[in-house]
Amino acid sequence: MKKFVNDPANFVKEMFEGIYLANKDKLKWVPEYNILYRADLPKDKVVVMQGSGSGHEPAHSMVVGPGMLDACCPGNIFAAPPMDYVYECTKLIANDKGVLHLINNYQGDRMAWDMAREMAEADGIKIGVVIIDDDVSVTNSLYTVGRRGVAGNFFVIKAVGAAAAKGKSLEELVALGEKVNKNVRSMGIALSSCTPPAKGAPIFDIGDDEIEIGIGIHGEPGRRRDKIRSASEIIEEVFTAVHDDIPFQKGDRVAIMVNGMGGTPISELYLLYGLAAKKAEAKGLTIVKNYVGNYCTSLEMQGFSLTLLKLDSEIESLLNEPAEIPIRVF
Amino acid sequence: MKKFVNDPANFVKEMFEGIYLANKDKLKWVPEYNILYRADLPKDKVVVMQGSGSGHEPAHSMVVGPGMLDACCPGNIFAAPPMDYVYECTKLIANDKGVLHLINNYQGDRMAWDMAREMAEADGIKIGVVIIDDDVSVTNSLYTVGRRGVAGNFFVIKAVGAAAAKGKSLEELVALGEKVNKNVRSMGIALSSCTPPAKGAPIFDIGDDEIEIGIGIHGEPGRRRDKIRSASEIIEEVFTAVHDDIPFQKGDRVAIMVNGMGGTPISELYLLYGLAAKKAEAKGLTIVKNYVGNYCTSLEMQGFSLTLLKLDSEIESLLNEPAEIPIRVF
Numbered sequence: 006m007k008k009f010v011n012d013p014a015n016f017v018k019e020m021f022e023g024i025y026l027a028n029k030d031k032l033k034w035v036p037e038y039n040i041l042y043r044a045d046l047p048k049d050k051v052v053v054m055q056g057s058g059s060g061h062e063p064a065h066s067m068v069v070g071p072g073m074l075d076a077c078c079p080g081n082i083f084a085a086p087p088m089d090y091v092y093e094c095t096k097l098i099a100n101d102k103g104v105l106h107l108i109n110n111y112q113g114d115r116m117a118w119d120m121a122r123e124m125a126e127a128d129g130i131k132i133g134v135v136i137i138d139d140d141v142s143v144t145n146s147l148y149t150v151g152r153r154g155v156a157g158n159f160f161v162i163k164a165v166g167a168a169a170a171k172g173k174s175l176e177e178l179v180a181l182g183e184k185v186n187k188n189v190r191s192m193g194i195a196l197s198s199c200t201p202p203a204k205g206a207p208i209f210d211i212g213d214d215e216i217e218i219g220i221g222i223h224g225e226p227g228r229r230r231d232k233i234r235s236a237s238e239i240i241e242e243v244f245t246a247v248h249d250d251i252p253f254q255k256g257d258r259v260a261i262m263v264n265g266m267g268g269t270p271i272s273e274l275y276l277l278y279g280l281a282a283k284k285a286e287a288k289g290l291t292i293v294k295n296y297v298g299n300y301c302t303s304l305e306m307q308g309f310s311l312t313l314l315k316l317d318s319e320i321e322s323l324l325n326e327p328a329e330i331p332i333r334v335f
Numbered sequence: 336m337k338k339f340v341n342d343p344a345n346f347v348k349e350m351f352e353g354i355y356l357a358n359k360d361k362l363k364w365v366p367e368y369n370i371l372y373r374a375d376l377p378k379d380k381v382v383v384m385q386g387s388g389s390g391h392e393p394a395h396s397m398v399v400g401p402g403m404l405d406a407c408c409p410g411n412i413f414a415a416p417p418m419d420y421v422y423e424c425t426k427l428i429a430n431d432k433g434v435l436h437l438i439n440n441y442q443g444d445r446m447a448w449d450m451a452r453e454m455a456e457a458d459g460i461k462i463g464v465v466i467i468d469d470d471v472s473v474t475n476s477l478y479t480v481g482r483r484g485v486a487g488n489f490f491v492i493k494a495v496g497a498a499a500a501k502g503k504s505l506e507e508l509v510a511l512g513e514k515v516n517k518n519v520r521s522m523g524i525a526l527s528s529c530t531p532p533a534k535g536a537p538i539f540d541i542g543d544d545e546i547e548i549g550i551g552i553h554g555e556p557g558r559r560r561d562k563i564r565s566a567s568e569i570i571e572e573v574f575t576a577v578h579d580d581i582p583f584q585k586g587d588r589v590a591i592m593v594n595g596m597g598g599t600p601i602s603e604l605y606l607l608y609g610l611a612a613k614k615a616e617a618k619g620l621t622i623v624k625n626y627v628g629n630y631c632t633s634l635e636m637q638g639f640s641l642t643l644l645k646l647d648s649e650i651e652s653l654l655n656e657p658a659e660i661p662i663r664v665f
Contacts, residue, residue: 007526007543009566009603009639019566020602023609027625062601073665163665196337199600213337236339236349268598270529270634271392272350273339279353295357296663299629304600305637309339328665333626335403335493335658 006205013202017059017081024066028331032069035097038090041069042076042098051133051169051178052076052098055107055162056090057114057154058083060201061222063332064158064301072328073166074107082201082304083208083223085113091121095130103131103175107161107182109154110138133175135182137161139191139312141250142219142227155222156264156301157189160314160324167326185320190247193227193310194239195220197268199303218242222266222303236273240280243311248288253315255289260296260324262312267302269309274298277309285313294324336535343532347389347411354396358661362399365427368420371399372406372428381463381499381508382406382428385437385492386420387444387484388413390531391552393662394488394631402658403496404437412531412634413538413553415443421451425460433461433505437491437512439484440468463505465512467491469521469642471580472549472557485552486594486631487519490644490654497656515650520577523557523640524569525550525596529633548572552596552633566603570610573641578618583645585619590626590654592642597632599639604628607639615643624654 010016018036025034025041033044039056046052055065056078065077078094080086095104104125108118115136122132138149139157146153164185165178173181195217198207208224211217216239219227253259263278265271278297285292293316301310314320340346348366355364355371363374369386376382385395386408395407408424410416425434434455438448445466452462468479469487476483495512503511525547528537538554541547546569549557583589593608595601608627615622623646631640644650 007546007563007637009526009569009599009607011565011567011606016602016606019606019609023605023607023612023627026609026612027605027627060600060602062605067601067605068665159665196339216337233337235341237341239339267600268635268637269339270390270597270632271397271629272346272390272634275353275357275392275397276341276346276349277339277353279349279356282353282356296665297353297357298662298664299601302600304602305598307337307598307635330665332628332664334628334662334664335398335489335626335660 006200008202010202016202024331038078038093040076040078040094040097041066043069046075046098048100050172051102051105051175052100053105053107053166053169054094054098056086057109058085060304061301063299067332068162068330070330072170072326073162073330082203085111085117088117088120091118092124095121095125099130103133105133105165105175105178107135107137109158110136110151111148112150113148131175133179135161135179135186137186139186139189141190141246142192146221147225148223153221155191155193156262156310156312157191159300160189160260161185163328164320164323166328167323188315189312190250191310191312192243192246193220193308194218194243195266195306195308197307198224199306201304220308222301236276237280240277240284244281244284247311247313251315253290253313258291258293258316258321259285260294260314260316261285261292262296262300264301264310264312265299266306266308267299268305268307271298274309281311293321336530338532340532346532354661368408368423370406370408370424370427371396373399376405376428378430380502381432381435381505382430383435383437383496383499384424384428386416387439388415390634391631393629397662398492398660400660402500402656403492403660412533415441415447418447418450421448422454425451425455429460433463435463435495435505435508437465437467439488440466440481441478442480443478461505463509465491465509465516467516469516469519471520471576472522476551477555478553483551485521485523486592486640486642487521489630490519490590491515493658494650494653496658497653518645519642520580521640521642522573522576523550523638524548524573525636525638527598527637528554529636531634550638552631566606567610570607570614574611574614577641577643581645583620583643588621588623588646588651589615590624590644590646591615591622592626592630594631594640594642595629596636596638597629598635598637601628604639611641623651
């Protein structure tokens with residue numbers, strides 16, 4: 006295993022320390038529960054939190070900030086957060102307006118968040134829940150009953166984060182989050198596997214000429230294994246699968262995301278974006294916003310996912326609201 | 336070769352098309368010369384341009400926008416732009432205030448930009464030149480006489496881009512760019528090689544337990560090949576090499592960048608940042624700004640570089656100026 010790591014058992018803790026040290030003015034850190042939260046934690050609005058497994062950075066630990074998450078509490082690499090992480094995080098940030106739990110649909114996450122919610126509600130904390138399941142690849146999967154939650158998650162965070170900042174109620178935010186989730190679809194392709202530090206070996210094997218179509222973000226099998234094909238052929242299949250699922254319709258206004266899985270050059274992501282944008286145009290869709298880069302990764306996996314979000318005036322307006330997160334560009 | 340690519344010969348063109356389509360409202364594109372330039376190209380200030388090889392994205396093609404580059408004209412993957420790309424780009428954006436050429440120190444680049452500058456000057460265009468050579472790894476290298484220009488380049492772009500927007504003269508910008516270059520030092524480490532699409536094979540071989548210390552961004556040899564070691568040991572060596580080169584001194588205010596080489600998980604970059612930040616603190620440096628992510632890459636190479644920039648009040652103030660570039664986060 007070749008990675009920049011010290012003791013693999015401390016990998017997540019040392020990553021969190023790095024995020025914290027890079028954002029000491031904006032974030033607070035509770036090491037024992039992997040909690041990162043806003044230093045300027047608001048008391049006068051619903052607070053929004055998330056935390057699936059680590060290893061998907063920048064999801065979710067690097068999107069805590071005004072207009073996005075108020076806190077996160079991820080688990081270990083590719084592992085749901087333990088129930089007490091979720092409970093402690095919920096208690097830490099709770100206020101009278103309530104706490105919104107954004108949960109990606111995996112069995113381990115659902116169980117941990119359900120139990121933590123019950124405990125927090127017993128403490129008198131008001132909780133709302135949105136389940137995210139945007140991955141069209143498979144109906145059920147290795148770690149899910151129902152569809153998986155993948156990169157579409159970012160649009161849910163962005164929309165409810167912006168709406169929460171504007172003072173929407175917990176009930177309104179749950180309805181909004183469910184609407185965004187209902188309007189968003191994703192599918193991913195892997196060229197390579199990835200190696201969690203503590204495991205020290207790839208999570209699956211894949212041949213030198215093979216790709217996995219419909220990969221999950223923890224390496225779960227997709228629709229099938231295939232031979233490598235041209236970028237255009239790959240976009241044709243992925244775009245069609247995502248597009249036809251809702252289905253999107255001519256005249257729809259959309260946001261589109263080409264998400265890198267961690268190890269894909271940004272040059273290839275933009276090449277894929279160009280192909281996807283032309284497909285969208287041919288289908289009569291109007292791309293209002295686009296996102297190209299690493300949003301929801303699987304460590305160093307080479308691959309990408311395509312996400313389409315159907316916009317209405319409310320969602321479109323919320324996507325244009327400001328957000329301030331630790332990921333810094335120039 | 337497993338990549339998201341159609342005809343490898345068209346890789347760069349298709350990438351540029353993707354960047355353009357993702358930013359049609361902000362950029363214009365001249366396919367025959369790989370030129371991307373601001374749609375709102377200013378006529379009342381010095382214009383700033385750059386273009387080394389492609390394959391280092393987001394450098395340089397994804398940082399064209401207000402407060403950064405006004406235009407770029409990169410060559411093919413890891414190849415200097417042909418002289419006529421530079422000449423055509425210079426002519427296209429030139430105005431009475433002058434054109435600033437930011438050139439990374441590689442022989443191919445130096446030759447192409449020198450010839451293009453002479454031609455443009457013969458046309459009556461006023462040109463200023465800043466050479467960037469921040470890499471402390473080696474004295475001369477495979478493609479350079481003198482040091483190589485690597486990720487420190489971003490700080491030069493940011494500072495002169497902001498100062499140009501404030502109306503500084505060409506002479507002032509050249510002096511500023513040279514000052515930033517004099518104050519910035521970098522060094523990189525590779526865990527893996529990378530594969531240019533048109534070559535179809537890795538640019539160098541590296542063993543399963545080996546790392547290259549002082550790697551160049553085109554895979555040029557560094558100081559030595561070594562066995563993989565802990566992240567802390569690696570940071571100790573890289574930080575010391577960079578720190579001791581100027582040398583930085585106790586009390587210095589600095590900006591620090593942990594730059595991913597393209598295939599490194601962002602989790603590892605933040606882990607490395609945490610270690611580097613603690614080293615900086617132990618040396619008595621004050622980190623005023625930090626940058627963690629992919630800035631100057633080598634396709635899908637796994638590796639990172641560390642950059643330290645010594646700040647004075649002028650540079651620090653310029654780093655805080657706004658910039659607007661195609662790379663979009665939430």
